[in-house]
Amino acid sequence: MTDLAYGIHAVDVLLRRSPERIISLSVQSDRNDKRIQGLLSLAQNQGVGVDRVSKADLDAAVAERHQGVVAIIKPRQGTNALTERDLTDFLAGVTCPLVLVLDGVTDPHNLGACLRSADAAGVAVVVVPKDNSAELNAVARKVASGAAEVIPLVRVTNLARTLRSLKELGIWIVGTTGDADTLVYDQDLSIPTALVMGAEGPGMRRLTTEACDFLVKLPMAGDVSSLNVSVATGICLFEAVRQRRGG
Numbered sequence: 504m505t506d507l508a509y510g511i512h513a514v515d516v517l518l519r520r521s522p523e524r525i526i527s528l529s530v531q532s533d534r535n536d537k538r539i540q541g542l543l544s545l546a547q548n549q550g551v552g553v554d555r556v557s558k559a560d561l562d563a564a565v566a567e568r569h570q571g572v573v574a575i576i577k578p579r580q581g582t583n584a585l586t587e588r589d590l591t592d593f594l595a596g597v598t599c600p601l602v603l604v605l606d607g608v609t610d611p612h613n614l615g616a617c618l619r620s621a622d623a624a625g626v627a628v629v630v631v632p633k634d635n636s637a638e639l640n641a642v643a644r645k646v647a648s649g650a651a652e653v654i655p656l657v658r659v660t661n662l663a664r665t666l667r668s669l670k671e672l673g674i675w676i677v678g679t680t681g682d683a684d685t686l687v688y689d690q691d692l693s694i695p696t697a698l699v700m701g702a703e704g705p706g707m708r709r710l711t712t713e714a715c716d717f718l719v720k721l722p723m724a725g726d727v728s729s730l731n732v733s734v735a736t737g738i739c740l741f742e743a744v745r746q747r748r749g750g
Contacts, residue, residue: 507641508576508652509561509569511538515545516649517574522549524577524652529554531561531571539571567642585628585655591668593628593655599695600627600674601743606662606711607702608732611637615646616733617700622650624740630665630697633658666714669697678715679739680706681729687719692743700736703729 505526508514517525528546530539532555546553561573585593594600603621608614614637621629636658637643644651659665666676677690678699692698699715701707712718721735729735 505575505577506644507565507573508644509565509567509573509641510645510648511542511570511572512648513644513652514572514574515542516652517576518542518545518549518551521579521652522551524579525551526575526577527554528552528574529556529561529564529572531558532556533558534571542572565641567645569645579652585657587657587659587665590628590630590657590659590665591672594669594672594674597627599693599747600697601625601692601695601740601747602628602630602669602674602697603736603740604630604662604666604697604699605636605732605736606632606699606707607635607705608700609635609637609702611640611643612646613637613731613733614639615643615648615651617736618643618647618650618654618656620733620737620740622647622654624737624744626654626740628655628657630657630659630662632662633660662708663710663714666697666699666711670714670716675717676715677717677719678707678712679720679735680712680718681720681723683718683720685717685719686722687739687742690717690719691746693746696743698736698739698743700732700739703732 561569603626674695674697676697
């Protein structure tokens with residue numbers, strides 16, 4: 504099984520961290536700007552061959568904006584390819600873990616943006632349900648700007664059961680909902696935490712909500728009732744970062 508990765512930054516991260524995963528790398532033949540030259544030099548240093556092809560060929564392979572760079576890649580291996588069975592053992596070895604749980608996020612653009620924020624915030628692992636969840640496809644990888652290649656993403660069969668397993672490890676489950684009484688800024692996120700973000704509109708499912716130890720919300724001053732899930736995720740994660748740094 505293979506997949507696609509495209510966009511300069513996403514492929515740059517692949518070349519730096521996992522060049523062995525790149526089966527083939529195609530670069531637009533009439534692009535020779537500084538960013539492309541840097542990518543070509545990196546590919547040469549990593550021993551990855553490059554095919555110079557037309558923009559039309561790349562457009563045929565990728566419907567999204569590819570920035571003149573498309574790679575065919577192998578699936579992730581090792582730590583970044585954690586399975587549901589590995590999850591608790593992995594987290595047992597992490598000091599004061601911060602986990603991101605996405606319940607029902609079905610848009611790959613949102614998944615990619617959440618992965619990017621998660622990587623920047625030092626999240627140990629991202630957990631999603633196997634059903635009713637966006638695939639980690641080329642679109643998500645492009646939006647994630649390389650984060651999809653480095654942060655573990657685990658798909659679980661039963662999310663509520665997984666949350667109970669995290670509790671047994673001493674991880675507190677903090678769910679986000681507009682119905683909560685507590686602001687995220689007033690919740691202690693410096694403890695081992697799994698932050699649960701629900702889908703836009705319906706939010707967290709009932710069983711997920713019932714599995715939470717705490718429920719928090721973001722303050723909303725305007726007429727809009729909610730934020731895009733990836734925006735809300737970034738705000739909540741970096742509140743955890745602020746608290747953990749003693750800010």
